Amino acid sequence: MDAYSYLHALRQTSPLVHNMTNQVVANFVANGLLSLGASPIMAYAEEEVGTITSICNATALNIGTITSEVFYAMLLAGKAANELAHPLVFDPVGVGASDYRKDCAERLLETACMTLIRGNAGEIATLCGIQWQSKGVDSGAGNYDLQNLAKEAALKFNCMIAISGETDWISDGKRTVGVKNGKALMTQVTGMGCLLTAVSAAFLAVDQSLDSVIAAHSLYGIAGDHAYQKSQAPGTFQMHFIDQLHLLNEADNQYINIIE
Numbered sequence: 508m509d510a511y512s513y514l515h516a517l518r519q520t521s522p523l524v525h526n527m528t529n530q531v532v533a534n535f536v537a538n539g540l541l542s543l544g545a546s547p548i549m550a551y552a553e554e555e556v557g558t559i560t561s562i563c564n565a566t567a568l569n570i571g572t573i574t575s576e577v578f579y580a581m582l583l584a585g586k587a588a589n590e591l592a593h594p595l596v597f598d599p600v601g602v603g604a605s606d607y608r609k610d611c612a613e614r615l616l617e618t619a620c621m622t623l624i625r626g627n628a629g630e631i632a633t634l635c636g637i638q639w640q641s642k643g644v645d646s647g648a649g650n651y652d653l654q655n656l657a658k659e660a661a662l663k664f665n666c667m668i669a670i671s672g673e674t675d676w677i678s679d680g681k682r683t684v685g686v687k688n689g690k691a692l693m694t695q696v697t698g699m700g701c702l703l704t705a706v707s708a709a710f711l712a713v714d715q716s717l718d719s720v721i722a723a724h725s726l727y728g729i730a731g732d733h734a735y736q737k738s739q740a741p742g743t744f745q746m747h748f749i750d751q752l753h754l755l756n757e758a759d760n761q762y763i764n765i766i767e
Contacts (some may be wrong), residue, residue, distance in 0.1 A: 508722070508725070508763055509760055510721070510759075510760055511726070511760050512722075513713055513714060513719050514726055515757075517713050518543075520712075520713065521544060522545050522546065522563075522564035522565060522709050523548060523565075524540060524545055524546065524547055524563060524564065524709050525556075525563040525565070526540075526547055526549050526705050527551055527580065528549065529600060530571075530572040532697060535745070536701055536702050536705045537549065538749055539702040539748075539749060540702075542750070543709065543752045543755075545705075545706075553576065553579055553580040556580045556583050557584065560591070560593070564594075564712035565594040565595075566584055566585070566587075566588040566708065567597075568584065569598040569701055570601075570612060570615075571701060573608060573611050582615065582618050585615060585618060589619055594623070595620070595622050595623075596623045596708040597612075597615060597621045597625070598624075598701060599612045599630045599634060602633045603629055616634070620666070621664065621666045622666055623666060623669060623707055623720060625668075625700075625704045625707055627670065627672065628651075628670055628671075631656060631668060632651060634664075635663060637651055656670060656676070657676035658678045658683045662680040666679075667720055669724060673687075675687075675689070675728070677717065677721055677724060682717060684721050686764070686765050686766075687728075688727075688764050689728030690735040692731075692735060693744075695741045696745045699748075703727050707720055707724070710723035721765065725765065727752075729755065730752045730755055731748060731751075732762065733747075733751040734747040734748040
């Protein structure tokens with residue numbers, strides 16, 4: 508797979524991505540997008556999200572630090588993205604942690620048509636009504652086959668699904684692909700999933716296809732592999748990871764490890 512061709516197109520166009528993201532990781536998300544070659548903007552006010560969405564190339568919604576004000580603004584942003592046929596990516600962070608988060612997620616999915624839902628196994632299982640022992644915003648534990656879960660969720664929500672884990676499972680309901688790049692250390696750095704959501708939105712701004720999502724996850728994992736060679740501790744790993752996003756190049760196609 509020529510994943511780099513998608514990244515090259517991204518760097519040529521520098522898509523503007525509207526991130527209504529987790530306040531804990533907003534700086535990390537912005538720096539990650541910039542390092543990759545995209546342009547971030549963060550807007551949360553109900554009074555401006557429609558306008559901001561209209562000037563962007565993609566929108567990412569993340570309920571990691573959801574409030575009632577941000578939730579209603581997300582509804583407006585999702586509606587605007589749909590009206591413009593812009594890619595809309597949803598990250599249901601910690602959806603199983605509280606009834607409020609679950610209600611917000613369900614209402615967003617009822618109101619807006621998502622291009623991609625990206626989350627960990629526990630989050631996607633919760634959205635699908637599958638029993639799962641969630642642990643806050645972490646994946647938790649469950650016994651469901653994740654390859655099948657990705658496919659079933661894609662059919663249920665009529666959009667692409669990406670489940671992050673030891674193997675990332677990505678599906679549009681017809682085709683399901685596993686991506687095995689990346690290191691376990693990535694789970695020990697806050698915001699790695701949130702940034703991947705934003706990166707996926709940036710790739711979808713270039714091409715709204717399953718291959719584009721696969722490319723985003725593959726190269727993201729490869730950047731993690733390279734960063735791990737520089738540091739095996741979370742703090743310095745995060746720093747090197749941002750650098751490795753910037754340094755991704757055509758030669759990295761050789762490291763792609765996918766399961767068809």
